[in-house]
Amino acid sequence: MQEIKIENLIEEITSFYDPKLHHFVCLNANDLGENRLKLQWIFTFYNQEDNYQIFWTICSFDEVLPTITKIIPSAIMSEAEIVDLFGVQIKDIQGGLYLDETSPISPLRCSI
Amino acid sequence: MVHFLIGFFDFVLLLYFMKVGFDFKNIKIQILALIQLILFAFAELNFTHSGSPDFIIDELAIFMMIIINIVGGAIALYGIKYMLYEDAPKYKKDIFLVYLWIFLVIMNFAVISNNLLYFFFFFELTTLSSFLLIKFRNDDISNKNAINALLLNMIGGLFLLIAVCLNLFTNHSIYINEIIQNKDYISAAMIFVVFAAFIKGAMKPFESWLLGAMVAPTPVSALLHSATMVKIAPFLVLKFSPVFSYEISFLITLLGMFLFFIFALEGLGKNSFKEILAYSTISLLSLMIAVAAIGTKESYEIALLLIFFHAISKAILFMCAGILEKLHHIKSIDDMQGLMSADKPLALLILVSFATVALPPFGLFFAKLFFVEYLAKLIQTDILYIFIILFFVVGSSILVLLYFKIASLLLSTNNHQQTPAKTPLSFVASSYFLFVFMILSIIYLVTTKSDISIFSIIFGALFVSLIVSLFVFKFNNLQKISVYACGENTIGQIGQFYFDFEKYAKYFLYVAIFLWLVLFGVSL
Amino acid sequence: MKKTITIPLGSQHISLLEPVRFNFSCENEKITDVDYNVGFVHRGIEKACTEKFEYKQVGYVVARVCGLCAITHTMAYTLGIEHILNIKTNKKIDYLRILMLELDRIHSHLLCLAHTAENSGFEGMFMKIMGDRELVMDIQEAISGNRVQFDFVCIGGVNRDISTECEKLAFTNLALLDKKVDDLIGKFTSNWSTALKYKNIGALSYDDAFNFNALGPLARAAGAAIDVRAESSILPYKEVGYKMILGQNGDIYDRNLVRLKEIKNSILMCQNILSGLTEGEILVKFKGKPNGESFTRLEAPRGEIFYYLNANGTNMLQRVRIKTPTFSQIPGMVEIFKGSDYADAPAILASFDPCMSCTAK
Amino acid sequence: MSIVFSFMLGFFAPIYGGIFYGIDRVLKAKMQRRKGPPVLQPFYDMLKLFSKTKFIVNAPHTIWMIFYFLSLWAVVFMIFFGGNLLYIIFGHLLATVFFxxxxxxxxxxxxxxxxxxxxxxxxAYEPILIVNAICIYLVFGTFEISEILAAPNNFNSLVFTFLSLLFVVPTVLKLSPFDASKAHQEIVGGIEVEFGGVFYELVYAAKFLEMIFVYSFIFILASNDYIFGTFLVVFSFFAVALVDNSTARIKIDSLLKALYMYGFGLGIVSIFWILLCCI
Incomplete structure (x- = not known):
């Protein structure tokens, strides 16, 4: 587990991530209430048993988060999901992939 | 007297070509004109009248004159209406129309000439008129294509002149009827006449002049492609085919059939409506030459059928292309989408014209049908004709593909809905006239050939009732639904297959040139 | 003359098993660009797991995420919650769990192969594989009592023990299936039309497999040794004879072969388990309420499945996060589609074995 | 054949064509170890389709299709009246163009x-049909079906024609592996997708007519030996069903390639075979 600052996210992940060695599992969000959102970028190592590398940070819902899709293409799905389900803003990521206009808004937020 | 006049005007004409060469600073034209002048002078000096007449109106000539005057006349009349839409000064429009008529007159003379020297004169005159007509719009591209047409056709003229000189040199007649009667002697000169015909017929590698001609106002294309100019090619081959030796006849057939296939293939990759029509013309023209070169009674009839019905169908199609251009502002086939809803009669006319080129029960189809039957007979005695069969059946199928590829665009109503426009009757009148003329000719054909009668009656009836139903039945009582779009709200873009044969064009060219050379070698 | 045609594949296309929408921009049926949408069946399962159901029930809820890997979802959740509750299971339970997982893998792979065949216009093969699949479904039914939603695994163990008749049936059916799979391998490798349809079609390169985070058979067909079974010690896979199967070219052909060979490997594992089963309890008693978080990865038939659980000492979980195999592979799929023919698209899609109800949850 | 009999054969073609189609479906199901639908299933389908609401997309669409059916029917009539093979091929081409x-x-x-x-x-298949018609002409000296059927059996000369025709049959009938034009998993049936109810029944019945069209080509290869002709038809029926069951659909460009290489190639071989070895 490694805590990172949201501003440093891109540098941290760029310096850490090597596609041949690390497997990006997903970006997990967890609403802790009181406008605090815990974000976890979960990585594992190929060919190593049960070895996780998790970057985490706590941010607020007002911030515009950076996207790591440029580094890891498959991250777009996770990011689009938390945009839809939590109502977070992520740079360059559009919502609407999982929910449409008639769906509830940000259903996984604790209290709105 | 006539002879003197023709000789005199020919000199004037060649001098004019020389002047054009100077005007456009084209050294090739100057050289060609100079060589032609020298050869022509030589020919004039050595020429002596024999007993034969200078003009003979035989069956073939009458047949050609029917086509030239009826189809060409219809086009010239259509030209009057067309020029109303053309952006040019009044006097130029008038001159244009005069050119058209003069062109027709020249063609009439060309098909009845019996003297090769006279024929050369009219041949050069058609070159001149096509040059002037293509140049009509006087912009850069028109001038360029006109010069190209002039240049290539002058090469044709040169070949003709060489043939005349060779014949004179070896003390042989230059009267066509005498040449044809003298079956024992096959002159190498003959091959030059045939080559001249090939160039007039825009065979590969000389097709660029006919393709370039589409920059001119559409009546010119219509005239060039259907009734005049290019028809000289099969006409000449038909005239001389009786004296071809077996090898020459076979090689010409092979070359023609090969080009029939190749041009159809190349047409598939094109985008402009007129260009596609042009490719289909040279494709069918090669077929006509191929059929004509076989030189038997059956092939003669088939070639005539091809020439006749092709002239009518192509005239109608080109006239439609002109209407599309002027009235609907459509040049590329991509823009033709939705025409069926915008102008149903015109779209149907184009569609039916396509059918007349490829499908039963129309004339061109019957010609192809008879040809297959005839080929089946030929191959029994000569297995080499298998190549002809291969190119022919594949080429015909590809032409069907070519036409109905375009037809698809007429029918689909996607993308840009066009504003409905009604074509004035006076604009399509010529097309309808030609269409009726064609139907009458088919009826005549069917009455003379009893074995196709039931077949054509059945399918003719089907065709007529189809067209009638398309106008009559609207099925208003049935519920209309929208199409299946996989759950999508909007229908995406609908497009066509496209084919790209550019990269093979080079190889096609090599094969064609190789066949020319073989032909030339064999004839020597 | 370049012309773009847009062809929709979905959301109601005949060759789709699940609602997904791809919109292909094609030139001459050659795909140049792909637009996708996956969220047609969002059911809010993650929300339901934390608000409607207690942690003991969640295992049965997440089984409803997906019909095919139902057992894997329950298993991943169970393993996660057992980690939080600190429950240690015995060998027999582990073996029975692997047995069901591998039977499920056989069943899922066979279904995928059948659909790949069907989508490439090979109806005869589809019927044949679907027929063969009955053998493994019979075993699953005999063991768990259900054909689709097994609900076999529960927190602390499994719900049913395996009987001797069951074992006998399993042995005969597996032996039969083994022969049939050999036969299928022959059919998939030596058919002219399938070679045209599968070889070098929809290929994913070795590097792209890593770049796009490919998983499961998709990655292994490209030669990338990516398999959670080899990277996790949570279930004793090494003991039962697990072997990594790798392909080379990453095309449909290789994917099919990898699946077929994995089926053979799974059959072997099942046979090993069945012959090595010991007597023992099938349920471990446990007490207390979960508190803490856990990360669990498991190899579903389609690739890695990941569960994040966060419990706060009550009967309700605070957060359940499900990450399914198809979820992260969609950008990779889009990449594969580009440059292929539309005519191949349905077969390529089926060979990914996508699961949209997993993805949208 | 008397005129009345020929007329009856032509007129009831959609009916017994349906039975052939039903048999075809049962045969294929048996090959897949399924039970398959009853033989009369096409007629149950017909009854169901007749009872459906009549939906159309637009009038010309429906009219073109109806004329496809009618021209195809006319072609079948021409076959039973012993017409000219070439006219039949081109009539079929016309019908297909309508479709x-x-x-x-x-x-x-x-x-x-x-x-x-x-x-x-x-x-892809039109040139093969024409070349094969020429082969038949070379052997029997006529294009008229009635005359071919009266000629003595000369199947030895037509072996390659038969093989070449075997490539055409699945293409015309849109069967695997040459069914790219229908391809229901890719383009959802292609042209057929926009028809419903009674209009779909026409498209459906047209399939029976297409079957009669292609199999009659195979039948006439045996000329006056009708039993052998029936055997040829049954054999190819069986072979085509078998191939349909054991192949995937190939793409349209592979289809073109395969038909030109094998179908057309065999047609050419057939011409050589007839001219060099048999006459």
């Missing part, structure tokens, strides 16, 4: 793609 135009005349992407592909497959 293709029908597909083009709606705004549906799948219908248009189906038409595109159908057009390409016509380009």
């Amino acid at each position: 293709i135009i029908s597909g083009y005349s709606v705004n549906s992407i799948f219908s248009q793609l189906g038409s595109n592909r159908k057009l390409l497959s016509v380009v």
